[in-house]
Amino acid sequence: MTIIQMRYFYEVCQWQNITKAAEHLHVSQPTISVAMQALETETGLNLFHREGRKIIITHDGSKLLGKVKHILDQMDQLEEEIQDMAHNRNHIRMALPLQLGTQFLPLVLGDFRWLHPEIRLDIIESGGISALHMVEDEKLDIALTNYESGFSNKLNYQKLFTCECCFVTYPEHPLAERESVSFADFAEEPLVMLDSNFFVYHMVHDLFAKADRKANIVHYSPYLHTIKTLVKSGIVSTFLTRQAILPDDHLVVIPLTEPFYINSGIVTKKGRQIYEDERILMEYLQNITKALK
Numbered sequence: 001m002t003i004i005q006m007r008y009f010y011e012v013c014q015w016q017n018i019t020k021a022a023e024h025l026h027v028s029q030p031t032i033s034v035a036m037q038a039l040e041t042e043t044g045l046n047l048f049h050r051e052g053r054k055i056i057i058t059h060d061g062s063k064l065l066g067k068v069k070h071i072l073d074q075m076d077q078l079e080e081e082i083q084d085m086a087h088n089r090n091h092i093r094m095a096l097p098l099q100l101g102t103q104f105l106p107l108v109l110g111d112f113r114w115l116h117p118e119i120r121l122d123i124i125e126s127g128g129i130s131a132l133h134m135v136e137d138e139k140l141d142i143a144l145t146n147y148e149s150g151f152s153n154k155l156n157y158q159k160l161f162t163c164e165c166c167f168v169t170y171p172e173h174p175l176a177e178r179e180s181v182s183f184a185d186f187a188e189e190p191l192v193m194l195d196s197n198f199f200v201y202h203m204v205h206d207l208f209a210k211a212d213r214k215a216n217i218v219h220y221s222p223y224l225h226t227i228k229t230l231v232k233s234g235i236v237s238t239f240l241t242r243q244a245i246l247p248d249d250h251l252v253v254i255p256l257t258e259p260f261y262i263n264s265g266i267v268t269k270k271g272r273q274i275y276e277d278e279r280i281l282m283e284y285l286q287n288i289t290k291a292l293k
Contacts (some may be wrong), residue, residue, distance in 0.1 A: 001042065003075065006068045008035045009047070013065050016055050090277050091120045095131035095143035097198070098224040099163070099244035100264060103292070104144060104285075112284050119277045127197025127222065128262075135267055142278055144285055146199045146241070146262040153270075158282075160265040160289040163241035165200055167254045170234045175254065182257040183211055192227055192236040195220040199262050204239050207260070 011021040012032065022029045040047050047061035057065065096105055105123070113121065124134070128146040135143050136154050149157050167181050175181055187208075193215075194201055201220075208215045218236060221227055228249055230236050241262065245253050266282055268274060274282075 001039065003072075005035055005039050006072055008032055009039060010065065010068055010072060012036060012048075012055060013057050013061065016057070017053060018055065019053065090118050091122070092142060092278055092281055093122045093124070093140045094281070095124045095126055095134055095140050095145055097128045097131055097143075097145050098125055098194075099146065099198075099200070099241045100144060101125055102224070102246055103243045104288070107288055108285075111288075112281065115284070116277075116280060119280065121281075127194065128199045130197045132267060135269055138269055138272065141268070142281065143267045144265070145267055146264050147267055148199065149263065156268045156270050157263070158266040158268075159263050160286065162261040163243055163264050164255065165203060165239055165241055165260050165262060167237060167256060168231060168240050168245060169237035169252050169254070170231055171250065171252055172234060173237065173252065176252045178254055180255050180257045183207070186237065187211070187213055188216060190236045191215055191217045192219045192221065192230045192238050193217050194224070194227060194238075194240075195222050197222060200239055200241065203260060203262065 008021070008025065008027075008031075011025055012018060015021045015024065018032050018036070019029050022032045025032070036048070043064070045060045045064065046058055047064065049056040049058060094108075096108065105125075108121065108123065113119075124131070124140060126134070129151075131140070131143040131145040132147060132151055132155060134140040136152050144160075146163060147155075147157055167175070167186055169176055175185060178185070191204075193204065196202070204215060219230065221230075224240075224244060227238050227240070228245075228251065231238050231251055232249075240253075242253060245251055266285060268278075
């Protein structure tokens with residue numbers, strides 16, 4: 001059975017009329033009639049009952065139709081994907097997690113779009129872990145994100161810099177004047193934290209687990225703005241990367257006596273072709289990272 005026969009068969013079943021099916025397919029009526037006769041001969045199935053000009057599909061015909069429709073749907077999807085790859089590659093789906101977004105999002109949406117108006121960017125703000133999952137599942141093309149290199153062997157990691165995780169608090173906090181803080185200093189502190197979609201969540205929990213302690217976390221949130229607002233209220237502190245805090249936030253960033261860092265860089269799916277528009281974006285990210293250091 002050929003794809004053309006499948007399409008003819010599907011249309012005849014949809015219209016229940018050979019003439020209308022032929023008109024829709026822009027072929028002659030005899031072409032359809034001959035194709036359906038050949039199909040019944042090849043399959044050995046009685047696919048239709050004919051009542052005048054009306055065609056009624058048989059039980060065997062209905063079963064075959066279900067299988068044929070599935071194949072045709074897949075063929076249509078394949079053709080759309082090929083068209084997209086061939087003609088519409090100036091479109092990048094990118095993840096830019098929240099903590100890096102404060103620094104990089106204005107540049108990507110401003111400067112890069114001005115330099116390359118021909119490239120369409122769809123940017124997803126998410127946690128680093130969610131970003132890596134979306135790249136791995138090919139829901140996104142690329143991520144500029146925090147990562148752990150052992151997260152998945154299906155991903156390529158191009159390290160651009162490291163992010164230092166710091167204790168972040170409000171100016172009136174007793175620790176606000178300290179140059180650094182130890183675990184003992186913040187062990188009992190009430191904390192608000194980004195949720196489990198972020199690497200900082202896991203790193204802080206690991207830090208407390210190594211000391212056989214439980215963090216006093218009063219609230220989790222997926223929103224960086226919420227975290228900052230709660231810290232500004234003077235009731236909690238948090239842990240964030242330096243890049244997540246801007247001067248206008250008016251928050252105090254204090255390094256840890258024993259600092260810990262998160263890798264940050266460009267992540268893509270292994271084995272997936274990197275298109276020219278993506279190369280342009282990756283080169284841009286590499287250049288601005290050097291400039292920001």
